[in-house]
Amino acid sequence: xxxxxxxxxxxxxxxxxxxxxxxxxxxxxxxxxxxxxxxxxxxxxxxxxxxxxxxxxxxxxxxxxxxxxxxxxxxxxxxxxxxxxxxxxxxxxxxxxxxxxxxxxxxxxxxxxxxxxxxxxxxxxxxxxxxxxxxxxxxxxxxxxxxxxxxxxxxxxxxxxxxxxxxxxxxxxxxxxxxxxxxxxxxxxxxxxxxxxxxxxxxxxxxxxxxxxxxxxxxxxxxxxxxxxxxxxxxxxxxxxxxxxxxxxxxxxxxxxxxxxxxxxxxxxxxxxxxxxxxxxxxxxxxxxxxxxxxxxxxxxxxxxxxxxx
Amino acid sequence: xxxxxxxxxxxxxxxxxxxxxxxxxxxxxxxxxxxxxxxxxxxxxxxxxxxxxxxxxxxxxxxxxxxxxxxxxxxxxxxxxxxxxxxxxxxxxxxxxxxxxxxxxxxxxxxxxxxxxxxxxxxxxxxxxxxxxxxxxxxxxxxxxxxxxxxxxxxxxxxxxxxxxxxxxxxxxxxxxxxxxxxxxxxxxxxxxxxxxxxxxxxxxxxxxxxxxxxxxxxxxxxxxxxxxxxxxxxxxxxxxxxxxxxxxxxxxxxxxxxxxxxxxxxxxxxx
Numbered sequence: 297x298x299x300x301x302x303x304x305x306x307x308x309x310x311x312x313x314x315x316x317x318x319x320x321x322x323x324x325x326x327x328x329x330x331x332x333x334x335x336x337x338x339x340x341x342x343x344x345x346x347x348x349x350x351x352x353x354x355x356x357x358x359x360x361x362x363x364x365x366x367x368x369x370x371x372x373x374x375x376x377x378x379x380x381x382x383x384x385x386x387x388x389x390x391x392x393x394x395x396x397x398x399x400x401x402x403x404x405x406x407x408x409x410x411x412x413x414x415x416x417x418x419x420x421x422x423x424x425x426x427x428x429x430x431x432x433x434x435x436x437x438x439x440x441x442x443x444x445x446x447x448x449x450x451x452x453x454x455x456x457x458x459x460x461x462x463x464x465x466x467x468x469x470x471x472x473x474x475x476x477x478x479x480x481x482x483x484x485x486x487x488x489x490x491x492x493x494x495x496x497x498x499x500x501x502x503x504x505x506x507x508x509x510x511x512x513x514x515x516x517x518x519x520x521x522x523x524x525x526x527x528x529x530x531x532x533x534x535x536x537x538x539x540x541x542x543x544x545x546x547x548x549x550x551x552x553x554x555x556x557x558x559x560x561x562x563x564x565x566x567x568x569x570x571x572x573x574x575x576x577x578x579x580x581x582x583x584x585x586x587x588x589x590x591x592x593x594x595x596x597x598x599x600x601x602x603x604x605x606x
Numbered sequence: 607x608x609x610x611x612x613x614x615x616x617x618x619x620x621x622x623x624x625x626x627x628x629x630x631x632x633x634x635x636x637x638x639x640x641x642x643x644x645x646x647x648x649x650x651x652x653x654x655x656x657x658x659x660x661x662x663x664x665x666x667x668x669x670x671x672x673x674x675x676x677x678x679x680x681x682x683x684x685x686x687x688x689x690x691x692x693x694x695x696x697x698x699x700x701x702x703x704x705x706x707x708x709x710x711x712x713x714x715x716x717x718x719x720x721x722x723x724x725x726x727x728x729x730x731x732x733x734x735x736x737x738x739x740x741x742x743x744x745x746x747x748x749x750x751x752x753x754x755x756x757x758x759x760x761x762x763x764x765x766x767x768x769x770x771x772x773x774x775x776x777x778x779x780x781x782x783x784x785x786x787x788x789x790x791x792x793x794x795x796x797x798x799x800x801x802x803x804x805x806x807x808x809x810x811x812x813x814x815x816x817x818x819x820x821x822x823x824x825x826x827x828x829x830x831x832x833x834x835x836x837x838x839x840x841x842x843x844x845x846x847x848x849x850x851x852x853x854x855x856x857x858x859x860x861x862x863x864x865x866x867x868x869x870x871x872x873x874x875x876x877x878x
Binding site: 327328330331333334335337338339340341342344345346348349350351352353356406407409410413423427428429431432434435436437438439440441442443444445446447449451452453456457480483486487515516543544546547551561564565568569574577578581582584585588589592 | 621622626632640656695702709733817834860
């Protein structure tokens with residue numbers, strides 16, 4: 297389809313008088329004008345709301361800053377030197393990656409059965425079950441994190457149950473710890489993992505499993521030798537996506553971490569709104585942005601390699 | 607009797623039973639925080655604790671006594687509403703230009719307009735605060751709406767692009783050949799055809815903006831706190847059944863949205 301929708305017949309009459317070549321050129325010029333008119337508002341909106349802030353933030357990271365909002369204009373790498381020389385920030389970066397990796401692995405493991413079930417299901421309830429699996433995405437992360445605080449807290453569901461059963465005397469520290477944050481994040485990112493894996497599993501030919509089954513392989517053997525290896529691309533994609541989402545997440549580490557769990561995102565927030573050290577907050581953001589970009593690039597390369605399109 | 611059916615049915619085996627049990631367990635895990643919030647919102651315990659000692663609607667009634675939630679709701683509805691309208695007005699024409707044109711750099715234009723998805727929201731949020739602060743524009747509706755435009759534009763554009771891509775263009779061509787000006791073709795033919803996708807995208811943009819916390823927290827937490835910001839601050843300091851009741855109201859709202867979007871285009875298409 298090469299006919300642009302933006303082409304019109306109005307005005308063609310005038311161009312027609314100048315011969316076919318001129319007519320075509322005039323139409324193409326008009327198409328280009330219409331195209332840019334259609335794209336311009338979107339461009340402007342995105343430049344003001346996204347590109348400017350991003351550039352300004354990166355520029356700010358090269359200033360010299362003090363707590364309490366004092367910013368000395370200049371062009372130094374002081375903030376980066378400070379962040380990279382302080383072992384605390386290496387620890388924070390390490391926490392961020394640890395959280396991302398563990399969350400990705402557990403999230404994929406928890407989502408796998410649901411995704412496999414939904415990909416194979418022929419039930420008339422399939423649509424409802426898919427909606428049920430991804431509906432939590434449309435609920436605020438604050439609300440879902442609050443739900444986990446209620447479940448994992450010292451007076452929460454798990455600790456109360458275990459205590460009343462006499463299994464423990466003192467509550468297990470689940471909330472306000474990295475463990476709690478990871479449990480919350482695993483659940484929060486499950487819908488994404490399920491979506492990615494369903495589309496990955498859709499590419500596996502079910503006849504391979506049927507063939508293996510009819511040739512006498514047990515269910516466990518079919519799963520281990522055929523389903524699992526063939527589903528690995530989808531699993532890898534889902535894991536990378538969850539990793540990317542978790543290293544930049546803020547709400548859950550903030551609320552479920554209770555100020556104890558420090559990752560890059562919470563550190564950016566503390567530096568910016570607590571200490572008002574703008575250049576340093578900007579430098580930490582830029583570091584997060586670079587790490588995020590690197591993982592996204594790997595993700596893109598993997599997609600290409602595996603021949604995924606969606 | 608049912609064994610004589612011709613359709614192939616999977617025989618129930620121990621392995622399949624275990625697998626289904628695992629699926630149910632994972633569904634329970636996935637829905638646990640939402641279910642627990644419903645339980646807490648109806649529990650008569652004074653503080654959040656287990657097991658619930660009784661049943662009450664007290665916390666829902668208590669919502670009316672919390673003017674800050676009303677204020678937050680107002681802020682959220684205004685910012686999400688205005689943001690959705692702006693995003694639809696700039697996103698639909700841009701999608702049209704991308705999907706119906708063939709020009710050099712088309713892929714780059716599309717990638718640019720979807721690029722906010724590739725940057726952590728906290729980074730954009732800090733940038734906005736740094737940019738708008740010196741201009742005296744933080745803690746305004748403007749700051750939240752501006753921030754949410756970048757965050758929500760990709761969602762609207764994705765569903766609109768998919769709607770344009772999968773729609774039949776023969777009606778558009780027919781209208782054009784018959785001499786309809788391009789505005790008429792768009793208004794009378796293209797727009798009605800892609801309307802479900804645009805509406806689904808707009809609903810999604812609204813809900814993303816409505817639920818968004820990080821940008822709102824950075825740019826306007828003291829001046830124009832939105833509902834999620836209020837919930838976050840409330841949860842950080844104290845937690846009783848009120849916030850659970852409020853959460854249930856928001857969950858119910860989301861369920862409504864899910865049903866609407868599912869009816870229009872299918873949730874999977876809208877989110878994937």
